[in-house]
Amino acid sequence: MSDLKPPYQSSSNGDLIIRTSEGIEYHVHKFLIANMSPIFADMLPIPQPVAGPEPTKPVVDVTEPMHIWSAILDLCYFQEAAFEDPSGTVETVQALLEAGKKYEMCAVTSRARRALLHPPFLACHPLSVYALACAYQLEDVARRAARETLSLPPVPPFVPGFELISVRTLCHLFDYRKACASAACDALSLARGRIQPWMQESGCWESVRFSCGDRNCPLLRARLDEKVHGIWKTKEYPQALVEYLERLCEKLNGEVRPSLATSPDLLMAFIGSATTACPKCAVKVAGSIVPFSTATECMIERCISGITLEFEPSL
Ligand SMILES: [Zn+2]
Structure with a gap:
């Protein structure tokens, strides 16, 4: 990403303000965000011509923090997103999956999916990736993650993401592991x-x-x-x-x-x-x-x- 300030940080841009949970204002073009999210498209139906010298932009208060919205808007404006960085945390990827679901932003979900499958991330957090994949219905990701968990010790630690899944879902992982070990030993x-x-x-x-x-x-x-x-x-x-x-x-x-x-x-x-x-x-x-x-x-x-x-x- 370039060192230039992203366009949504400049108040001279856009016709909509997205205000993050910290109160940071991002200046966004409605048509871009509406194109990405049917929820926003419904929320912002008609561009309103505003009379007078100082048109005011409507404000949408969102519950997500700025680092989530800057990742979403980077995707919106540049088709790239900071969260592909392998050092990204499980919490960030989860917040993006949640935002993708809430605002029906397929592009965000799909980038988060790629972040989960990014080899260093998957190798580092296979249990969390399994949990997030089950929680957000990413079946292929869950299978890849389950395969990756096989090289962990038999009793896994509690990791971020486990709070999202049921005991049953966790048991499927244990059953898979047992079945793999038993097939190999046979x-x-x-x-x-x-x-x-x-x-x-x-x-x-x-x-x-x-x-x-x-x-x-x-x-x-x-x-x-x-x-x-x-x-x-x-x-x-x-x-x-x-x-x-x-x-x-x-x-x-x-x-x-x-x-x-x-x-x-x-x-x-x-x-x-x-x-x-x-x-x-x-x-x-x-x-x-x-x-x-x-x-x-x-x-x-x-x-x-x-x-x-x-x-x-x-x-
Ligand atoms: Zn001999």
Whole structure:
């Protein structure tokens, strides 16, 4: 935005005064504000020709403070608005959503929607964005925000915006989180000692289960079943793989974050146990965790994408 004073701050402009809650007067052109808001259009029907040398402008007292009205008028005059600034607060975006609703200003709502989805803002305030999206019926925003909340600790703090939504709406978020964690853990589970098809198809499977063939190979192994041409066959896999999957599942019950699959502590634990036991096996087995963990991360991502948040607008 330029350093020049916006036109609505100059008393020589406009044919209407909008007076903010602090008593600040903005000099506005009726046709511009009426064009933006059907509520104002109804309020200001006919331009009144005023006789005499000093025409007076009608005054509309509004309940919003000046920083909200300057954002609205910036949008009105310049098609830009200060609230796209990522440092904007949740309270400001909420006030704009409220003004957008009250004065039926689609342009304001749409800019506020973009502010909610602005990546730094969303990353910083995912719970507030979820609450505001539910309160103002922005379904796509609510879904994006819910996805973003998965990497938070399981018990969220009370944040601005929660006062706008019902307990039920908040429960939908918890249910979504639980469903995502459980879908991911199901995909990682070796239930009934069985390897899952996606693991076999992960491209690095041959290396994961590589064995030097030595009968006295000291690498700890677990016996698991793998489906070969439709028939279950028992084979041996590094015990470290079973532990990797179990520990990852435990972590996912805290934060539902796909990148946990490639977290250094899990990878190092696997590599450590593979390299110390048998140097001959280590060559292939230790490195196999890198592509396998990447395949695992993709799998978790896919599980989460398959879960749908139940959206229920709160107002
Ligand atoms: Zn070996």
